[in-house]
Amino acid sequence: MAAGRNHPGGAMITPEWRLLYSNPLRSFNDVKHFRMEGSGVATFPMGRMRLESAREPEDGQQANFVLWCPEDFPADIAVTWEFRPIREPGLAILFFAAAGANGVDLFDLSLAPRTGEYEQYHHGEIDAFHLSYYRRKWPEERKFHTCNLRKSYGFHLAAQGADPLPSVSDCSCSYHMLLMKRGPRIDFSIHGLTILSWEDDGIAFGPPLGAGKIGFRQMSPFIAEYANLNVYGLREQG
Numbered sequence: 680m681a682a683g684r685n686h687p688g689g690a691m692i693t694p695e696w697r698l699l700y701s702n703p704l705r706s707f708n709d710v711k712h713f714r715m716e717g718s719g720v721a722t723f724p725m726g727r728m729r730l731e732s733a734r735e736p737e738d739g740q741q742a743n744f745v746l747w748c749p750e751d752f753p754a755d756i757a758v759t760w761e762f763r764p765i766r767e768p769g770l771a772i773l774f775f776a777a778a779g780a781n782g783v784d785l786f787d788l789s790l791a792p793r794t795g796e797y798e799q800y801h802h803g804e805i806d807a808f809h810l811s812y813y814r815r816k817w818p819e820e821r822k823f824h825t826c827n828l829r830k831s832y833g834f835h836l837a838a839q840g841a842d843p844l845p846s847v848s849d850c851s852c853s854y855h856m857l858l859m860k861r862g863p864r865i866d867f868s869i870h871g872l873t874i875l876s877w878e879d880d881g882i883a884f885g886p887p888l889g890a891g892k893i894g895f896r897q898m899s900p901f902i903a904e905y906a907n908l909n910v911y912g913l914r915e916q917g
Contacts, residue, residue: 691857691871696757696911700750704728704760704906710746714786717744717795719897727853727906729765732899740796742899745774747785747892748908754889755861757911761853762813762903767846769901770816773858774800777807778891780832785892800896801831806888808837809896810858810867812874813844816898826874828865835884840867840875853906861913863887 702709705726715721718733718741734742758775779787790804800807809829814820824842829835844854859866863879881887893910897903 692757692759692911695914697914698909699752699756699912700748700908700910702748702908704908712749714747714749715744716747716793718742719744719746719795721746725904727761727763727904729902729904730895730897731766731902732897734899736899738899740798741794743797743897744795745793745800745894745896747774747777747894749786749892750910751784751890751892752910753912755913756859757861758856758858758893758909759911760856760908761906762856763853764813764815764844764847764850764901764903766900766902768815768817768821769813769903770811770820770896770898771813771901771903772896773810773812773856774807774892774894774896775810775858776860776888776891777805777894778888780804780806795896797896801829801834806832806885807891808860808865808888812842812856812867812869813901813903814842815846816901826867828867828875828877830879830884830888832885837879837884838865838875838877840873842874843869843872853904 720733722729732742779790793799811827826840826842828838830837857868866876867874
């Protein structure tokens, strides 16, 4: 990879990428056009977006939620954001390349309503990649930390890598995430450390996914903070 701009924590965006979207996630005004599916609540107590569920974990999948950025992004993107876990247990996911089935917009009214229950996102009327980068909901996840990349429609586990993030009790800073999708290749790193890489053959787990939206998902009772969301696209050649 060519030399580029270093971001805090080692995340690197090379000159071939141009900034498409930037959001500090600092106040309600920054996310007033975002769309919440499920019973999620966004607050900004430290000048960072704090997400949590308004429902108790005993409500199961109905206590989980997704917060979508309303922008449409091209097929080739690089996404950076800052993440800090505040309360466990729980799980955090980034959806990307998300679009409605049959090529319609993710928010098209012809699609069945979504309310944060996970099945609606892997066996519903959408196609997307799911990057679960903080998996501490169930005991087996807490015993062996991994990041999982899944592709839907379906629940296809495409790639898996080790999760270097500490538990909340040992977390004293925000961590810098970098997700890159370029052609068939997907790369994910945390604080400059490569976590997973994968190339989609467009056959094993369905056709390639292209342009779409990004969204943050959490499982109750998890609380986390987010800041400085940036999305880049490839510069046109020539």
